[in-house]
Amino acid sequence: MxxxxxxxxxxxxxxxxxxxRFYEREELLVGPVRxxxxxxxxxxxxxxxxxxxxxxxxxxxxxxxxxxxxxALVRQGPGxxxxxxxxxxxxxxxxxxxxxxxxxxxxxxxxxAAVYADHLARGEAAGLWDxxxxxxxxxxxxxxxxxxxxxxQSSSAS
Amino acid sequence: MxxxxxxxxxxxxxxxxxxxRFYEREELLVGPVRxxxxxxxxxxxxxxxxxxxxxxxxxxxxxxxxxxxxxALVRQGPGxxxxxxxxxxxxxxxxxxxxxxxxxxxxxxxxxAAVYADHLARGEAAGLWDxxxxxxxxxxxxxxxxxxxxxxQSSSAS
DNA sequence: GTAGGAAGTGGAGTGCGGTCTAGATCAAGC
DNA sequence: GCTTGATCTAGACCGCACTCCACTTCCTAC
Numbered sequence: 001m002x003x004x005x006x007x008x009x010x011x012x013x014x015x016x017x018x019x020x021r022f023y024e025r026e027e028l029l030v031g032p033v034r035x036x037x038x039x040x041x042x043x044x045x046x047x048x049x050x051x052x053x054x055x056x057x058x059x060x061x062x063x064x065x066x067x068x069x070x071x072a073l074v075r076q077g078p079g080x081x082x083x084x085x086x087x088x089x090x091x092x093x094x095x096x097x098x099x100x101x102x103x104x105x106x107x108x109x110x111x112x113a114a115v116y117a118d119h120l121a122r123g124e125a126a127g128l129w130d131x132x133x134x135x136x137x138x139x140x141x142x143x144x145x146x147x148x149x150x151x152x153q154s155s156s157a158s
Numbered sequence: 159m160x161x162x163x164x165x166x167x168x169x170x171x172x173x174x175x176x177x178x179r180f181y182e183r184e185e186l187l188v189g190p191v192r193x194x195x196x197x198x199x200x201x202x203x204x205x206x207x208x209x210x211x212x213x214x215x216x217x218x219x220x221x222x223x224x225x226x227x228x229x230a231l232v233r234q235g236p237g238x239x240x241x242x243x244x245x246x247x248x249x250x251x252x253x254x255x256x257x258x259x260x261x262x263x264x265x266x267x268x269x270x271a272a273v274y275a276d277h278l279a280r281g282e283a284a285g286l287w288d289x290x291x292x293x294x295x296x297x298x299x300x301x302x303x304x305x306x307x308x309x310x311q312s313s314s315a316s
Numbered sequence: 317g318t319a320g321g322a323a324g325t326g327g328a329g330t331g332c333g334g335t336c337t338a339g340a341t342c343a344a345g346c
Numbered sequence: 347g348c349t350t351g352a353t354c355t356a357g358a359c360c361g362c363a364c365t366c367c368a369c370t371t372c373c374t375a376c
Binding site: 088095120 | 215218247250253254261263274281
Binding site for chain 1: 362363364365366371372373
C-alpha cells in the first residue's frame with residue numbers, strides 16, 4: 001500500500017488533518033489528491049514529499065501566497081524553472097537576513113543575561129542583596145542592567 | 159531638550175506611533191510616560207533605551223505576554239534578578255533553537271535552488287529547453303527537482 | 317445491522333500583534 | 347485669529363494561518 005490516509009500524512013508531516021484540508025483548499029498542492037470510492041483522500045508518496053518541502057518553506061517564514069505561487073509553477077510543469085529559482089532565491093535571501101537578525105538579537109540577549117548573572121553572583125557572594133537598599137533610586141535609571149551602555153554595535157558580546 | 163515626542167520616538171525605535179501607544183496600554187513600558195500640560199507624551203532617554211530592548215526581544219519572537227512579564231519585573235525594582243535571568247535564558251534558548259531550525263530550512267532551500275540552477279545551466283547550454291518535450295511525463299513525478307532524493311538528513315548540503 | 321472512529325463538508329471562530337478611524341485637542345507659525 | 351499638522355482617546359478592524367464546529371458519511375469490527 002503506497003497511498004496514505006489523511007491521518008497518516010498528518011502524522012508523517014506534522015501538519016494537522018485540518019491543515020492538510022486547508023492546504024488543499026488553498027491550492028498549495030501540486031496536483032489533485034486521489035480519492036477512494038467513498039470520497040476519502042489518498043495521498044501518494046510524492047504528495048508527502050511535496051508537503052515536507054512545504055513544511056520547511058513555511059517553517060522558514062514563506063507566506064502561503066508565495067507557496068501557492070510556487071505550487072502553481074510546479075503544477076504547470078517544466079519550462080518555468082527560472083521563475084521557480086527566482087522565488088527560491090528571494091526566499092533564501094529573506095531567510096539569511098532573518099538568521100542575521102536573530103543572531104544580532106541573540107547577542108543582545110546573551111549580554112543582558114550575562115549582566116544579570118554577574119549581578120546575582122556578586123549579590124550572593126556578598127551575602128545576599130538587600131532589596132530595600134537602593135529602592136529609592138529610580139529603579140529604571142542609573143547604570144543598571146536595564147539601562148545598558150549596550151554591547152558595542154559591531155561586537156558580538158556573548 | 160532630553161525628552162522626546164511620540165513621533166520622535168517612533169522614528170528612533172522603528173515602532174509606529176500607534177504601536178507606541180499600544181505598548182503603553184499593554185503595560186509593556188517600565189514606567190509611566192510623562193505628559194505635557196496639554197497631555198502629550200514626553201519620553202525620556204531611558205524609555206527609548208527600554209523600547210530598543212523591547213524591539214529586539216520582539217524581533218526575536220518574544221511574545222508580548224513575556225515582554226509584559228519582564229517589564230513588570232523591571233518596574234518592580236531590584237530583588238527579582240533571578241527571575242529576569244530565567245526569563246531571558248529561556249528566551250535565548252528559543253532563539254537558538256529558531257536559528258538552528260532556520261539554518262536547516264536554509265540548507266534545503268539552497269539545495270533545491272542549486273538543482274534548479276543546474277537544470278537551467280544545462281538546459282541553456284544545450285540550446286534551450288523544449289517545454290513540450292516531456293510534457294506528457296507526470297510533471298510532478300520522476301527524479302526531478304520537485305521530488306527530491308533530498309539532501310542527506312544530517313549533511314548540510316549547501 | 318449496528319456501534320464507533322476516522323474522515324467528509326462549509327463556514328465561523330481564534331490568537332496574535334498590531335493598525336486604523338473618528339472626532340477632538342494642542343501647539344507653532346503667519 | 348487662523349491654519350496646519352502632530353497628538354490625543356476609545357474602540358473597531360485587519361491579515362495571517364490555521365482551528366474548530368456541526369453536522370453527515372464512510373468503513374471496520376463485532
